[in-house]
Amino acid sequence: MRVMSRNAREKLYFNLFRACGGLVVLTLIVIIAYMVIGSLPVLSLDFLTEPPRRANTAGGVLTPLVGTIYLMAIVSVFAIPIGVLSAVYLSEYQGKGWASHFWRIVVSNLAGVPSIVYGLLGLALFVTFAGLGRSLIASGLTLGVLALPIVISASREAIKAIPPSVREASIALGATKWQTIQHHVLPYAMPGILTGVILALSRAAGETAPILLTGAAFYMSSMPDSIFSQFMALPYHVYAVATQTMAGMNGSPVVYGAAIVLLILVIGMNLIAIVVRKKYREKYRW
Amino acid sequence: MSSIEVKHLNVWFDDKQALRDVNMTIPNKGITAIIGPSGCGKSTFIRSINRMNDIIPSCRVEGQILVEGKDLYGPDVDVTEVRKRIGMVFQRPNPFPKSIYENIAYAPRIHGTKDKRKLSAIVEHSLRRAALWDEVKDRLDKSAYDLSGGQQQRLCIARALAIDPEIILFDEPCSALDPIATAKIEDLLSDLKDEYTVVIVTHNMQQAARVADQTAYFYLGELIEFGDTTQLFERPENELTERYITGRMG
Numbered sequence: 001m002r003v004m005s006r007n008a009r010e011k012l013y014f015n016l017f018r019a020c021g022g023l024v025v026l027t028l029i030v031i032i033a034y035m036v037i038g039s040l041p042v043l044s045l046d047f048l049t050e051p052p053r054r055a056n057t058a059g060g061v062l063t064p065l066v067g068t069i070y071l072m073a074i075v076s077v078f079a080i081p082i083g084v085l086s087a088v089y090l091s092e093y094q095g096k097g098w099a100s101h102f103w104r105i106v107v108s109n110l111a112g113v114p115s116i117v118y119g120l121l122g123l124a125l126f127v128t129f130a131g132l133g134r135s136l137i138a139s140g141l142t143l144g145v146l147a148l149p150i151v152i153s154a155s156r157e158a159i160k161a162i163p164p165s166v167r168e169a170s171i172a173l174g175a176t177k178w179q180t181i182q183h184h185v186l187p188y189a190m191p192g193i194l195t196g197v198i199l200a201l202s203r204a205a206g207e208t209a210p211i212l213l214t215g216a217a218f219y220m221s222s223m224p225d226s227i228f229s230q231f232m233a234l235p236y237h238v239y240a241v242a243t244q245t246m247a248g249m250n251g252s253p254v255v256y257g258a259a260i261v262l263l264i265l266v267i268g269m270n271l272i273a274i275v276v277r278k279k280y281r282e283k284y285r286w
Numbered sequence: 287m288s289s290i291e292v293k294h295l296n297v298w299f300d301d302k303q304a305l306r307d308v309n310m311t312i313p314n315k316g317i318t319a320i321i322g323p324s325g326c327g328k329s330t331f332i333r334s335i336n337r338m339n340d341i342i343p344s345c346r347v348e349g350q351i352l353v354e355g356k357d358l359y360g361p362d363v364d365v366t367e368v369r370k371r372i373g374m375v376f377q378r379p380n381p382f383p384k385s386i387y388e389n390i391a392y393a394p395r396i397h398g399t400k401d402k403r404k405l406s407a408i409v410e411h412s413l414r415r416a417a418l419w420d421e422v423k424d425r426l427d428k429s430a431y432d433l434s435g436g437q438q439q440r441l442c443i444a445r446a447l448a449i450d451p452e453i454i455l456f457d458e459p460c461s462a463l464d465p466i467a468t469a470k471i472e473d474l475l476s477d478l479k480d481e482y483t484v485v486i487v488t489h490n491m492q493q494a495a496r497v498a499d500q501t502a503y504f505y506l507g508e509l510i511e512f513g514d515t516t517q518l519f520e521r522p523e524n525e526l527t528e529r530y531i532t533g534r535m536g
Contacts (some may be wrong), residue, residue, distance in 0.1 A: 095343050165380035169442070171341060173393040173449060174370035183392070188383060284383040285429040 035263065038256030047257055052232075056219055056241045061258045066223055067136070067216070067231035068205055068265065074140025074227070075147050075204045080197055082144075083151025084186075087193075090152070091159045092181055107156075110149035118146045119213035127214050137227040139215040146210060147200035154196020158189040188284050191277040198273035202266040208235040218244075234262040288353060288452040288483045289314040290335060295349035297330050297339065304330040306507045308349075312500070317475060317484040319498030319515065321491055323530065327507040328487045332455050335485065336372040337365050353453070370397060372453045373446030378462045379438035381430035381445070386413075386422050389430050389441055393449045408448050416444035417474055436467025443474065454478065456486040460493065472497050491531060495519050503527045 004012070036043075046060060053059030090107075094100045122142025132138040162185050170180040186193075208216075216236040224231040241255045290312040297305040305327045312318045320328040330339065337358060339345040351358045358368050370393075381389050390409040399405055409426070413419040418440040422433070430441055439459060446454055456475070460468040475497050478484055488494050494501050495515060502512040503526070511518060511527040522528040 163380075165376060165378060166382060168338065168341075168376060169380045169382065169445075170392075172336060172338060172369055172374040172376075173396070173445065174366040174368075175393070175396050176366055179396055183396070184382060285431055286383045 032260075032263070035256045035260045039253050039260050041253040042257040043253075043260070048261065051221070052219065052237070052254070056237070056244065057252055057254060059254075061234065061237060061254075061261050063220055063223060064232040064234045064237035064258065065261060065265075067233040068235075068262070070136055070224065070227075070231065071140050071143060071211070071233060072201055072205055074137060075144045075201060076197075078141060078144035079147040079151050079200060079204075083148050083197075083200070084155050084193055087152045087155035087159060088181060088186070091156050092177070092185065107149050107152050111153060113146075114209075115146060115207050116209040116213075118142055119210035121145065122210055122214040133228065134215040134230055135228045136215060136224050136231045139211040139231070139233075140227070142210045142214045143204040143207060146207065147204045150200035150203060151193075151196050154199065155189070155193045158192025158196070159185055161192065162188050187280075191280045194273050194277055194280075198269050201269055205266055205269075206235055206262065208239055211236055212239075234258055234265070238262065290453065290483065290485070291350075291352040291355075293350040293352065295331075295334060295347070295351065297327070297334060297348075298346045299342070300344045304507055305334070308509045310502060310509055310512050312483065312485060315479060315481070315483055316499040317479045317486060317497050319494035319501045320485065320487045320504060321489075321494050321501060321530075322504035322510075324489075326504040328504045329457055330507075331504065332457055332485055332487050333374075335453070335455055336369050336374050338369075338374065340365060370449050371451050372455060373449065373451035374455045374457065375439070375442050375446055375459050377458045379435055379442050381433075381438050381441050383429065383431060385427045386430050386433070386441060387426040389445050390448045393445065397449055412444040412448040413441075415447050415478075416440045417470065417477075418444055434467070436463050436470060439463060439467065439471060440474065443471075451482065453483040453485065456484065458487050458489055461489060468493075491519075503530060505530070 042060075048060060048065065049062055050060030051063045052061065090100065090103055094103065119142065122138060122145070126132050126138035126141050127134055130138075132141075166184055166188070167180055170184050171177070175183070211233050215230050216233045217230040218236075218240050220230065220232050238255055238258045241252060241258065292308055292310050292312070295305055295308040296303065308331065320331060322328050333339045334347060335351060335358070339347060347359060349359075353371070357363070382392065384392075387409055390412050391405045394405060394408050399408065410419060410423075413422060418437060421437060422428075422441075425432070430438060433441060439462075443454075443459075460471050463471065472493065475484060475486065479499070486494075486498065498515045500513065501515045501518045503510045503518065503522075503524075505526050511522060511524045513523075518527065519531055522531060
């Protein structure tokens with residue numbers, strides 16, 4: 001005996017799926033709304049252009065914002081070329097044997113390593129062993145290592161999605177393998193690669209643990225003057241303000257303000273990626 | 287003289303032998319068709335001629351293929367030079383996802399032609415040669431993927447012609463096309479054969495009979511029979527050939 005008619009079941013499942021989908025959207029809206037409301041008292045352009053004051057409880061987020069932007073620049077310089085080129089090696093030059101299988105396992109496991117472990121690695125390798133000290137460059141490199149597997153996997157997938165027939169066409173015209181990669185494979189894979197790069201940068205921008213161990217400062221009265229100096233960064237700033245101020249459960253508006261600046265930074269990077277991706281899609285249309 | 291002399295050609299993929307001791311001389315100019323059932327090695331054979339099999343790591347080639355007396359598999363041969371002299375058109379149209387102009391200009395550019403006026407002349411000449419110019423001359427900057435399947439395949443032919451090869455290989459060029467587009471490609475093949483040595487692999491025996499001057503029949507990796515098309519279809523010497531062309535096998 002049937003408890004429910006087929007149509008009723010259909011409705012039930014449809015609504016269940018819709019509710020799950022709605023929940024995801026709702027989560028994002030709640031997060032943003034909560035932070036916007038919390039940060040209303042401090043939210044203004046001055047918040048971006050003023051350094052923190054009175055032990056982080058007042059003033060803006062200029063110093064941490066600049067620190068995070070510097071970090072992103074260092075991560076980009078190291079992780080993007082190394083990540084993309086090693087993805088090219090893995091998918092275009094390396095055969096299909098056990099070695100390639102091994103590489104893939106290594107990369108996907110790297111992506112799963114907890115960020116605090118990267119922090120420890122950075123502390124041991126860059127801060128101590130390489131003698132870079134607690135500095136922008138040590139933190140940037142640590143975050144770069146963390147971003148690498150994300151860049152590699154995304155680039156690899158994007159490169160794999162280019163049909164072999166296009167490579168054949170180029171090779172058959174007398175192009176070398178590198179010419180084929182340079183003129184066809186990489187440009188056509190660029191939208192996917194960019195997605196991976198932005199994903200990796202967003203992830204790196206939000207990490208607290210690795211920079212905590214390798215160079216982020218609780219408070220600095222000035223901007224970092226070289227890549228070897230310490231710095232403030234947004235995620236650590238949020239942590240620092242949230243744990244150190246006496247504003248109680250509701251936190252200080254500075255926390256929400258810093259968090260929303262970080263969020264806008266990340267969303268902004270994603271928007272840029274969308275625009276660039278769209279341009280590439282128009283340029284190379286299948 | 288761009289005849290192709292094949293001597294004791296053996297090809298393996300890992301341990302599996304795909305071609306067994308193939309010996310034949312494909313004459314200069316004209317159309318030579320390669321026919322045979324699926325898996326007989328005809329694609330492997332044609333891809334050996336421009337060394338496209340090189341890009342498959344498991345592939346091993348023994349024997350010689352001589353063009354103008356020079357072995358394409360010789361020790362100091364530049365593969366890209368081989369592929370520049372021997373063009374190829376594939377089973378499915380595979381234009382680059384770029385403009386029509388860029389599709390044609392790509393190969394001359396990587397082979398050293400930088401002058402814009404020269405490139406434009408090459409583009410126009412190649413497209414005319416491939417009977418596509420009138421259909422696309424007003425939209426050279428449009429994506430190649432805006433073209434129909436048959437037009438795309440003619441674009442690929444024009445692309446192959448743009449580096450001025452001596453030999454052009456066609457690997458089942460019509461298998462993804464409708465009859466009208468197929469007829470256009472066949473007309474085009476007949477136009478090209480006075481100027482180029484054309485080798486075409488085809489599944490379609492009628493196509494071989496219609497366009498080819500010589501036809502070769504491959505079976506299980508061996509060349510069974512090679513001769514004048516009319517003779518091969520009307521008075522095959524080998525029993526295997528006869529069974530295939532009369533439809534009793536394959």
